[in-house]
Amino acid sequence: MMRSCQADRFTNLFYPDALLVGSRTCYIGNVNNLVLVGFMGSGKTDAGKIAAKRLGMTFVDMDAVIETRTGQSIAQIFESKGEPFFRAQERALVRELAENSGQVIAAGGGIVLDAGNVRDFERTSVVVCCWVDAGVAYERTKHTKHRPLLEADADRRARIETLLRERESLYKAIRLRVDTSAMSVEQQANELIRIYRANS
Ligand code: S3P
Numbered sequence: 320m321m322r323s324c325q326a327d328r329f330t331n332l333f334y335p336d337a338l339l340v341g342s343r344t345c346y347i348g349n350v351n352n353l354v355l356v357g358f359m360g361s362g363k364t365d366a367g368k369i370a371a372k373r374l375g376m377t378f379v380d381m382d383a384v385i386e387t388r389t390g391q392s393i394a395q396i397f398e399s400k401g402e403p404f405f406r407a408q409e410r411a412l413v414r415e416l417a418e419n420s421g422q423v424i425a426a427g428g429g430i431v432l433d434a435g436n437v438r439d440f441e442r443t444s445v446v447v448c449c450w451v452d453a454g455v456a457y458e459r460t461k462h463t464k465h466r467p468l469l470e471a472d473a474d475r476r477a478r479i480e481t482l483l484r485e486r487e488s489l490y491k492a493i494r495l496r497v498d499t500s501a502m503s504v505e506q507q508a509n510e511l512i513r514i515y516r517a518n519s
Contacts, residue, residue, distance in 0.1 A: 351420030352376075353515045354440045356430055357449030357490060358483055359466055360459035362499045362507050363425040366449070369508035371423035374515065379424045381412055397467035410436065417443050429468075431489035445518045447511060448493035452500040453480045 353370065355363040364380055371378035382393050385408045389396060396405050409427055416424055417439040424444070430436045440446050451459070457476045460469060472478035490496075495514055499507050 350443055350445055350519050351422075352416070352440070352444035353423045353511065353519075354444040354446045355423070355425050355449055355511070356437070356446060356493060357428065357499070358451055358456055358486065359428045359469065359479075360456035361428070361449035361451040362459075362502070362504055363449050365504045366499070366507035366511055367423050367425040369504065370511045370515070373508070373512055374423065376421050376423045379416060379422050381409065381416075381424065381426050381430075384412060385409065392465065394465055394467045394470070406433065409433075413439050416440075429486075431486060431493075437493065445515050446493055446495065447514055448490050448496040449507065449511075450490060450496055450498045450500070452498075453483045455500045456483065 353367075353374070353376065355367050357363055367380075368378050370376075385396070385405070386392055389408065391399065393405065396408070406429070409430060410433055413426075413430065413436045416422065420443065424440075426436070426440075437446060453476075457479050460466065460479070461475060464470065468482065469475055469478055495518065497507065497510050497514065502510070
């Protein structure tokens, strides 16, 4: 499938498979990854694992990779090194993963905060936003303890509403979107597979 990305007169230096067509840049060749973006509790990991297995692709959980490489949990990273350090790790990992193929990637919920992350993935991947309503995100995450951004506030429900409102336009800017709010993990995985096949 041909995918267009932002016009960039230097594109050909960095992406030899890219063809400049007028003011647009078209990527020649297949998009070979499925990248799942979305708020905490949007089912990226659970549905992503099922989708990867059925598609015969490798499942990659970005948070898990960062934890393994740093030897610290995400909570410990936020605590000892701060959020900017974590975001830098995410940014570097996106650049690396976007160069590989055959992966279903569950991105951390904050990946959309840096537009470069989405842009890099879109060059080689079908990027799907897994949307979830605030109330459902709360229900799905209320007993978990590993997400530092949700631990800081005693009122987790309010925290989720605020964070989701702040990020809503970034998630909704992603062209391919699945509203997972009323879906089972199984339904979500099936929908992700359908979207990947239709767009790769
Ligand atoms: C974050 C989401 C988390 C993790 C970190 C920050 C966010 O990933 O990357 O706690 O900013 O939304 P999940 O979306 O997989 O929970």
